[in-house]
Amino acid sequence: MRNLLNFLIKYYYWFLFFLLEIISFTLLFRFNHYQKSSFFTSSNAVAGEIYKIKGDVTSYFYLKEANEDLLDRNMLLEQQLANLRKELQGRGVDSLDIDGMNDQIAKNSNLIKANVINSSLIKADNYITLDKGSNDGVHSEMGVIDRNGVVGIVYMTTPKYSVVISMLNTKCRIGCKILGSGYFGTIKWEGRDSRYAYLDDLPRHAKFGLGDTIVTSGYSDVFPAGIMVGTVDHIGNSKDGLSYQLKVRLATDFGKLNSVRVLPKATQMEQKLLEESANKQEQ
Amino acid sequence: MIITYLRRIKWFIALVLIQVLVLNNVHIAGFATPYIYIYLILKMSSGTSRSEMMLWGFFLGLTIDMFSDTPGMNAAATTFIAFIRPLFLRLFSMRDSTDEYVPAIKAIGVSPFVKYVILCVLLHHTALLMIESFSLFDLSTLLIKIGSSTVVTVLCIMGIEGLRK
Numbered sequence: 001m002r003n004l005l006n007f008l009i010k011y012y013y014w015f016l017f018f019l020l021e022i023i024s025f026t027l028l029f030r031f032n033h034y035q036k037s038s039f040f041t042s043s044n045a046v047a048g049e050i051y052k053i054k055g056d057v058t059s060y061f062y063l064k065e066a067n068e069d070l071l072d073r074n075m076l077l078e079q080q081l082a083n084l085r086k087e088l089q090g091r092g093v094d095s096l097d098i099d100g101m102n103d104q105i106a107k108n109s110n111l112i113k114a115n116v117i118n119s120s121l122i123k124a125d126n127y128i129t130l131d132k133g134s135n136d137g138v139h140s141e142m143g144v145i146d147r148n149g150v151v152g153i154v155y156m157t158t159p160k161y162s163v164v165i166s167m168l169n170t171k172c173r174i175g176c177k178i179l180g181s182g183y184f185g186t187i188k189w190e191g192r193d194s195r196y197a198y199l200d201d202l203p204r205h206a207k208f209g210l211g212d213t214i215v216t217s218g219y220s221d222v223f224p225a226g227i228m229v230g231t232v233d234h235i236g237n238s239k240d241g242l243s244y245q246l247k248v249r250l251a252t253d254f255g256k257l258n259s260v261r262v263l264p265k266a267t268q269m270e271q272k273l274l275e276e277s278a279n280k281q282e283q
Numbered sequence: 284m285i286i287t288y289l290r291r292i293k294w295f296i297a298l299v300l301i302q303v304l305v306l307n308n309v310h311i312a313g314f315a316t317p318y319i320y321i322y323l324i325l326k327m328s329s330g331t332s333r334s335e336m337m338l339w340g341f342f343l344g345l346t347i348d349m350f351s352d353t354p355g356m357n358a359a360a361t362t363f364i365a366f367i368r369p370l371f372l373r374l375f376s377m378r379d380s381t382d383e384y385v386p387a388i389k390a391i392g393v394s395p396f397v398k399y400v401i402l403c404v405l406l407h408h409t410a411l412l413m414i415e416s417f418s419l420f421d422l423s424t425l426l427i428k429i430g431s432s433t434v435v436t437v438l439c440i441m442g443i444e445g446l447r448k
Contacts, residue, residue: 013333013366020341020362027348028355028414047350054304120351122310124416127352163352192313192424 043129048117048161052131055117062258069147112137112262114144117161119257121194125171128152128164128257135159141222143263149228149251150174150216151260168194168254175220176229176248179213181206187214187229187248194254196233202244208232214248223263287328294323295343303350314424315431317439318357320347321407324365325400325440329376330383333369340365353415360411364403375399388444400440405433 008015114136118129132138134157144151144164152166153174165172168189176199177184183206189197199214212232218225234247298320306317324340344361348354372386375395384390386399408429416425 013337016334016337017362017366020337021359024341024344024355024359024362026355027345027358028353031354044349050300050304051350118350120307122313122316123353129352191421 043133043156043158043161043163045158045160048129048131048158051117051129055115055131059115059258062256065256066258073147111264113259114138114162114262115259116257119166119254121168121254122192124191126166126168126254127155128166130154130162130164130260130262131160132262133157133160133162137264138162138262143223143227144260145223145227145263146252146257146260148253149230150223151252151254151257153222154262166254167197167250167252174223174229175217176214177217177225178202178206178208178232179215179226181208181212183208184217184219185243185246195250197230197248197250199232199246199248200238200243202246204243206244208235208246210235214246291323291327291339294326295339295346298323299343299346299350302347307351311431311435314428315435317432317435318408318411319436319439319443320357321361321364321404321436322440322443324361324368325403326385326387327368328383328385329369329372333366336365336368337362356411356414359414360407363410364407367406368403371399371402375402397437397441401433401437404436404440405429408432408436 112132114130114132116128117131120126120128128144128151130138130144138154138157140154140156142154144154150167152164152169152172155163155165157163167174167187170189170191173186173188175184176187183202185199185201187197187199202208210232214229214232216223216225216227216229228251230248230250230252232246233249236245236247237243238245302318302320306319310316320343321340323343324336327336327339340361341358344356344358345354347357347361351357375398376384376386376391377395386396388396390396391399412425412429412432
């Protein structure tokens with residue numbers, strides 16, 4: 001007995017070692033499977049606050065580029081608006097009706113604006129931290145976009161912050177289609193380069209070319225159809241040789257993420273309700 | 284005693300902030316990221332007990348994990364390095380006396396200290412990056428990452444060491 005006790009006292013650091021390692025690995029695997037461990041992520045209060053301060057400082061560095069981007073986009077949209085107005089007036093729509101439409105748009109757009117306060121690029125699984133949380137209406141499984149295209153999907157939230165699974169994450173799969181032809185597949189990231197992802201499962205008879213635009217398919221309820229994802233950069237074969245695998249140049253520059261928008265769930269709820277009622281009618 | 288702890292906590296906070304605010308965003312050529320926070324573990328006095336060192340390592344790693352959304356990864360690797368460190372220190376320091384000392388060039392000599400740092404850093408990075416690549420295994424990228432990150436981290440640590448003199 002005394003020998004046993006002596007043994008335990010002499011080597012208890014071994015037990016401590018294994019205990020700590022087991023705790024670490026439990027945390028690691030729990031994080032991968034459940035969404036409840038948000039305390040140990042950058043969305044907890046202390047980490048969030050520190051990253052917010054950092055984000056406040058670094059966001060100034062990108063102001064000029066962001067401004068130019070916005071100006072370009074503004075110009076494009078104004079041009080589009082003018083064209084559409086002309087077209088509508090050509091078809092004999094009253095100008096009062098056109099103004100009425102503007103009000104409707106303002107009512108419907110309840111996108112949540114958020115700032116990126118932390119992000120990573122080169123890990124196998126990258127996450128992004130936003131400065132908006134469940135208090136602002138952000139909930140898990142909401143889509144996140146920035147001015148160029150798709151960014152990712154909200155993973156977990158705390159009252160003030162939220163963690164987003166970036167597109168640069170092996171867990172992230174988003175349904176996409178080729179603009180124009182409508183052939184669809186799943187886009188996923190395969191590591192290494194943050195500029196490219198791969199679109200899988202495109203059938204052999206699909207027709208497309210280099211430079212074609214890839215947009216979200218809208219089949220899932222996270223992203224509506226038609227949000228920019230990227231352009232086709234290279235056409236390859238899938239591993240089993242049965243379908244195409246396209247190398248897609250992502251439209252979003254993950255190295256310069258700054259302000260993003262979270263897509264609200266209201267439309268998703270509507271779609272869900274609609275699907276449910278359709279199912280009921282079928283029965 | 285209390286001064287030692289206060290100084291350690293000061294280093295803890297400083298290293299965590301440097302790591303998460305600056306160095307986690309450094310990816311030289313897309314591969315090399317310095318992880319200098321293990322400097323705290325490397326510089327603990329030789330008389331520190333193994334379990335105390337492992338607890339420091341665990342919480343240091345866990346704090347880094349919280350900030351970089353990798354629960355458990357850094358904690359596991361840093362606990363491991365704290366566990367194995369006394370062995371390496373004994374291996375490289377040729378000291379006869381049993382009095383306490385802080386691992387440094389002055390205390391154990393240039394070449395043993397450099398070897399000690401390189402081995403510890405290499406082991407830590409191997410553990411950390413292997414755990415990270417569980418879900419995405421690619422041997423050549425992994426080896427490049429381990430090698431380049433080790434070089435950068437060792438350079439940073441020797442830099443801090445040089446500045447502190």
